[in-house]
Amino acid sequence: xxxxxxxxxxxxTALALAAFxxxxxxxPLTPIYGIKLGIANVFTLFALYALGTRQAAAVLFLRxxxxxxxxxxxxxxxxxxxxxxxxxxxxxxxxxxFPIKQVWVLSALCAVMHNxxxxxxxxxMTGTVQILYYLPVLVIAGIIAGTFTGLCAQLVxxxxxxxxx
Amino acid sequence: MKNRVWIIVLSLSVLICAVCWLYISNxxxxxxxxxxxxxxxxxxxxxxxxxxxxxxxxxxxxxxxxTVLVSNGHIMMKSAECPDKLCVKHGELKNGGSPIVCLPNRxxxxxxxxxxxxxxxxxxxx
Numbered sequence: 001x002x003x004x005x006x007x008x009x010x011x012x013t014a015l016a017l018a019a020f021x022x023x024x025x026x027x028p029l030t031p032i033y034g035i036k037l038g039i040a041n042v043f044t045l046f047a048l049y050a051l052g053t054r055q056a057a058a059v060l061f062l063r064x065x066x067x068x069x070x071x072x073x074x075x076x077x078x079x080x081x082x083x084x085x086x087x088x089x090x091x092x093x094x095x096x097x098f099p100i101k102q103v104w105v106l107s108a109l110c111a112v113m114h115n116x117x118x119x120x121x122x123x124x125m126t127g128t129v130q131i132l133y134y135l136p137v138l139v140i141a142g143i144i145a146g147t148f149t150g151l152c153a154q155l156v157x158x159x160x161x162x163x164x165x
Numbered sequence: 166m167k168n169r170v171w172i173i174v175l176s177l178s179v180l181i182c183a184v185c186w187l188y189i190s191n192x193x194x195x196x197x198x199x200x201x202x203x204x205x206x207x208x209x210x211x212x213x214x215x216x217x218x219x220x221x222x223x224x225x226x227x228x229x230x231x232t233v234l235v236s237n238g239h240i241m242m243k244s245a246e247c248p249d250k251l252c253v254k255h256g257e258l259k260n261g262g263s264p265i266v267c268l269p270n271r272x273x274x275x276x277x278x279x280x281x282x283x284x285x286x287x288x289x290x291x
Contacts, residue, residue, distance in 0.1 A: 105171045105175070136182035139178065140179050143179050
């Protein structure tokens with residue numbers, strides 16, 4: 001089963017990367033910086049529940065590294081990584097409390113964490129605390145976007161429940 | 166916990182954040198220092214929060230005179246003698262908005278300190 005596992009991880013990484021690249025090509029929905037849906041996270045969540053922690057970590061971090069190479073600059077890589085690491089740590093810690101039927105809650109919490117982490121990175125890098133007023137917007141955006149991506153992953157997981165990986 | 170509990174918890178936090186946001190965005194920034202430039206050189210620096218009453222500043226250039234109206238917290242181009250009057254149509258100078266520009270007479274009115282404008286910082290890093 002090891003090969004199957006490896007291939008599934010690779011496919012999920014490729015899908016996450018494709019989703020990330022397509023999303024980056026779409027013009028932002030709002031004029032406010034830092035607000036996007038984060039569809040790529042659906043694949044991380046799916047990998048976490050269907051395959052396991054290590055596979056999910058592989059999907060997430062390979063996607064961030066490759067995605068930054070394909071779409072962005074170094075700065076966006078640093079932001080992605082800070083947000084990604086923080087939200088992933090939270091995801092692993094809280095996973096045991098959330099069965100598949102509540103993946104959307106976990107996703108919303110992690111999305112908030114992701115945004116807060118990126119925000120902290122932005123404050124550190126620009127050295128301005130004045131942009132703190134921006135935080136509530138990011139929390140709202142995180143909850144909404146996280147709920148939607150979480151529901152996506154949850155519906156797929158529930159449909160594939162009987163499948164063994 | 167049940168789904169319903171989570172829905173309530175998350176919608177409440179959205180609500181709280183929205184209230185915070187509205188509250189914070191209504192606070193006036195600590196200082197509102199505006200610079201008036203002509204031909205790229207600083208003509209006058211004004212802290213909009215320390216202005217009392219109304220004041221008019223007249224600048225003259227190649228295409229006639231421009232009158233800037235300053236009152237507490239507000240600055241705008243009142244009148245201009247240039248042909249297109251884009252600077253007058255711009256209205257008030259807003260925080261986070263674009264500067265008031267009069268191209269014919271080469272006048273720019275903008276905020277000196279943009280550090281509290283999120284776009285100024287993060288926009289460059291996009």
